[in-house]
Every structure is written in C-alpha cells, then in structure tokens.
Amino acid sequence: MTVSALTRPGERDRLIVKLAELDWVFILALCLIAGAGGLMLFSIAGSSWTPWAINHVSRFLICLLMLIGLAMIDVRVWFALAYPIYGVGLLLLVAVELVGDTRLGAQRWLSIGGFSFQPSEIMKLGIVLALARLYHGVSAEKARLSWWLLVPALMIFLPVLLVAHQPDLGTAMLILMTGAAIVVLAGLSWKIIGAAVAAFLAIVPPFVMFVMHDYQRQRVLTFLDPESDPSGSGYHILQSMIALGSGGLLGKGYGLGSQSQLNFLPEKQTDFIFATLAEEFGFVGCVSVLILYAAVIFMALRTAYLSHSHFGRLAAAGTTATFTLYVLINGAMVMGLAPVVGVPMPMLSYGGTVMLTVMIGFGLVQSVRVHRYAEVTSGKGSFV
Template sequence: MTMSALRRPGERDRLVVKFTQIDWTFAVALCLLAGTGALMMFSVAGSSWEPWAGPHLFRFGFCFALMIALALFDVRVWFALAYPIYGLGLLLLVAVEFFGDTRMGATRWLDLGFMSFQPSEVMKVGIALALARFYHGVSAENARLSWWLLIPAAMIAAPVLLVAHQPDLGTAMLIALTGAAVVVLAGLSWRIIGAAVVAFVVAVPIMVMFVLHDYQRARVMTFLDPESDPSGSGYHILQSKIALGSGGFFGKGYGLGSQSQLNFLPEKHTDFIFATLAEEFGFLGCALVLALFAAVIFMALRTASLAHSHFGRLAAAGVTATFTLYVLINGAMVMGLAPVVGVPMPLLSYGGTVMLTVMIGWGLVQSVRVHRYTEVTSGKGAFV
C-alpha cells in the first residue's frame, strides 16, 4: 500500500498535500508538447517569436496555471456543476443561431466586443461531465440496455445537431464521438454497439450524398481522390503528403523545411503543424511526439481507473477520449487518411480556444486524481 493510500481525508484536503497529489510527470509531458509546438511556430515564422510562438507560450502558461488551480477543486464541485455547464453550453449554441458572428461562410462564434469565442468548445467538456453525472446514478443493468439510453442519446444529439448546423462538422464529430465513448465505457451492451456501427456504415454514404453541405461533400471527394484537383480542393492534402514524405527518417533539419518555409504548406502553424514537424524532424521526430501523446493519454486513463467514484472515472475517461480523438483525427487528416475537417493537433497547433478547452479538461482529470479517494453520492447528498 502506498503512502498516499494511508493519508486521512482531512490531511488530503490540505492545499500543500493536494499539490503533491497532482501528476507532475503528466504536467511535464504537457509542457513538452506545448514547447514542441512553439519550437515549430518559431521555425515557420522565420526564427521569430511573432506572430505565433510567443503568444502560444503565453497562452499555455496561463492555461497551465488554470489547470493546476482547477485540479485543486473537489471532484464533487465538478459533479455539482456538470449539468449547469452542459446547460450553459446548449444555451450558448442556441445563441449562436440568433446572434452568431459569421466568418468564411460559417456562423460559429459569439462576439462579446472585447473577445470572440466558439461556444462549441464548452460542449466538449460539458458533454463528458453531463454524461458522467447521468451514468453515476444509473445501475449497471440499465446502462447496458434499456430505455434509459434515450436520455444520453438526446443529450448527445442536441449539441451535435446545433454545431453541425453552424456548420462545423469536425467539432460536431468530436462531440458525438466523445459522448459515444462515455456511453460505451458506462457499460453499454455490445449488441447495441454492433448495431450502431452497422447503422453508421450504412448511413455514411447517405449523409455524404444528401445531408452534407457542398463544400463538405467536396472534402470527402477530395479525400478519395486528391489528385483530381491538385491546385484546388486537393491542394492541402497533396502538400501535406509532400511535406511528410520529404522529411524522410531524420528530417531536413530545423528551419530547413521547404514546404513550410516557402509557404507551399497551408495552415502550417495550425491544422498542418504535424506535417511541418515531419518535414523538419522526419519520422523519428514524429514518432517521439506521438509517443509523448501516447504517454499523456496513458497517464490520463490510469488516473480514470484509480478514481473511486463512477463519476470521476467516466468524466476523466471522457476528457481523455476527446484529446485522443483530436490526435487521431488530425494525424489521419495530415496523412491523407481522413478528410480535412479543421481539427487541430492539441497543444501542438496554434489556437487559444482549443488550448483553453484542452487544459480545462486536464484540470478536471487532475482533480479526479487529487481527489481519487473521494466518494461522490447522487442527489442532494453529493457533498456529504
């Protein structure tokens, strides 16, 4: 038995002890990922901290401090806020429909005057929290297969439909898959999972032909045959593949990537920063970064498995699922194995909203770790 297991609840509640319970190895891994992103942004900006590397590090520093602060919140506070956060996210998504700021043909932002943000980002954490709270009070038998499944299905469908209407297919897909991951981990019957997979496979071609917007359908067609329009819709994927392949095993060297330095590679500091990394540091550099991502995911899942409360396990696993999907979808997109859907590589890509969402999620995961022995009860006794 470890020393942490012998500590009394009153002792664990002390601030200094809570700090020692944070997974600092996990925190260092996050710093290494963000630092790697800044390194690549410094390179593609012509060895300059502006306009990307400096702001990226500043934002990460703020978000890192926020993660540590959130880790000290009792997991029962997260439990109490689960439904309110989800409800707030839904209200903000509805507000986008009426008051949203339209950019490049999409209405995804709310402009507050001093800042603008995407409410869909709130839902990435909100859906994991809300479903974790819902299943915390559901028996294992009902979680497997019952009419109770209609409630989480509606909880997932509502934000997914609102986000898809903006339109933002990538984020809608992330929310749907995160919700599905929590439902599966809660104990859903394999019969339902199998039926859902079959239904999805059947529905995909129908959605592509009759549901998706023209530009979304074009992305799918481009994914299937990017060479059909090499200077148009296929340009992103083809340039990304060139950057990936030209890096070889060891890469061309830091600051020497022709595709990124000469601006052939689009979105070189955001969605396609992994291709920039591949060109300059090769297969070896990509493998090391992916190993770092894998380590972060493994440590987060281990934290979820150690939680005594069902809510803590599911909430931490849901946040980890979102992060994992970010990595898998962006990696597949950059390698031409998935359509371009505008999903960034977390912590590596430039972007404040996504970084804030990811680090708030990791704050929740670390809260689950710090308070892993805390029992969470349903209803009014949640803080008892």
C-alpha cells in the same frame, strides 16, 4: 475568509498536500508537447517569436496555472456543476443560431462585451460532465441495454445537430464520438454497439450526398481522390503528404523545411503543423511526439482507473477520449487517411481556444486524481 485564514498553517499544509498529489510527470509531458509546438512555430515564422511562438508559449503558461488551480477544486464540485455547465452550453449554442457572428461562411461565434468565443468549445466539456453525472447513479443493467438509453442519446444529439448546423462538422464529430465513448465505457451492450456501427455505415453515403454542404462533400471526395484537383481542393492534402514524405528518417533539419518555409504548405501553423514537424525532424521526430501523446493518454486513463467514484472515472476517461480523438483525427487528416475537417493537433498547433479547452479538461482529470478517494453521492451533488 480573512487574510489570516488564508495563511494558517493548516490551510497551507492542505494546499501543499494537494499540489504533491498532482501527476507532475503528466504535466511535464504536456510542457514538452507545448514546447515542441513553440519550437515549430518559431521555425515556420522564419526564426521569429512573432506572430505565433510567443503567443503559443504565453497562452500555455497561463493555461498551465489554470490547470493547477482547477485541479485543487473538489471533484464533488465538478459533479454539482455538471448539468449547469451542459445547460449553459446548450443555451449558448441556441444563441449562436439566433444572434451568432458569421465568419467565412460559418455562424459559430458569440460576441459578449467585445469578447468573441465559440460555445461549441464549452459543450466539449459539458457533454463529458453531464454524461458522467448521468451514469454515476445508473445501474449496470440500465447502462447495458434499456429504453432509458434514449436519454443520453438525446443529450448527445441535441448539441451535435446544433454544432453541425453552424456548420462545424469537425467539432460536431468530436462531441458525437466523445459522447459515444462515454456511453460505451459506462457499459453499453455489445449488441447495441454493433447495431449502431452498422446503422452509421448505412447512413454515411446518403448523409454525404444529400445532407452535407457542398464544400464538406468536396472534402470527402478530395480525400478519396486528392489528385483529381491538385491545384484546388486537393492542394492541402497533397502538400501535406509531400512534407511528410520528404522528411525521411531524420528530417531536413530545424528551420530547413521547404514546404513550410516557402509557404507551399497551407495552414502550416494550425491544422498541418504535424506535417511541418515531419519535414524538419522526420520519422524520428514524429514518433517522439506521438510517444509523448501516448504517455499523456496513458497517464490520464490511469487516473480514471484510480478514481473511487464512477463519476470521476467517466469524467477523466471522457476528457481523455476527446484529447485522443484530436490526435487521431489530425494525424489521419495530415496523412491523407481522413478528410480535412479543421481539427488541430492539441498543444502543438497554434490556437488559444483549443488549448484552453484541452487544459481545462486536464484540470478536471487532475482534480479526479487529487480527490480520487472522495465519495460522490448520486443525489443532487451534495458533499458527503
């Protein structure tokens, strides 16, 4: 395309129309959450932009531009790329098993040309797109109850097993629960759901005792009784609960949190940043941020509801499910209601990989919104 074509009035008008179709309230809510994260990272660094706050804010701005750019992509392009993205993600997970980098006892990273990344993050998006495409052309009867369900089950469990073997139990849980959420939303029979829940509850005890690594098993036991080892495995959660409780209603004040400022709270910039927020801004601050998260989830689900294509509905809902699981798991972990599994609070915690994954997912959600009237064929992803 020539430069003159790029500047034609018709092209500009179409771009302006698409930009106007974006949910700018949704984007504002994301900005507020990321802004709150930047403020907290500035505080816990001793009122310094380095080493965390400046990186957090700059990464968010870059990811925000990426979100807007991805939203301009026709949802039918996402449909056509669904299986390739899933396939590439699966191959990269296999590559991790063969030639992946090992850090801190876990083999989770691939290094290509000096750039290091975790393929499991690609699979978080890949599983959503692949299952959404799979169910797009499936009848309601098949989606409810059929031997055909072995196909989506296999698609889910292959990456889950590969990621769990790295080991990365937190990410494996996210992929499993996201995949399960899409299968349920697609119309799975309640009989199957009940049987699956019963089977899960029956499998958990032997899985914990005989399959988990020793450190993973210790996390579960610490969750059940953190005071059994207050200076060891229970230290993280006990310090987090102290920070949560000491904040009270209104908190100790910005920059005045003793647990974080004096470095009693571990991983204060990542996994336990919500505890830092609770200590400095109290119950009111926590509820305010949770309301922002709830608003983001509601608006994303509303986008899924408005989509005219089954693929768009499932893709937007699946992406929202991943984001919701991040919030629920981290919140439960910080409050001592779930084992510590290394799942950050999205947009609030420091970390470029999770932010990039979340913002790409929301770029997909906004693409579904902008192109909500697009008709997606159930064939090979060709445009109508």
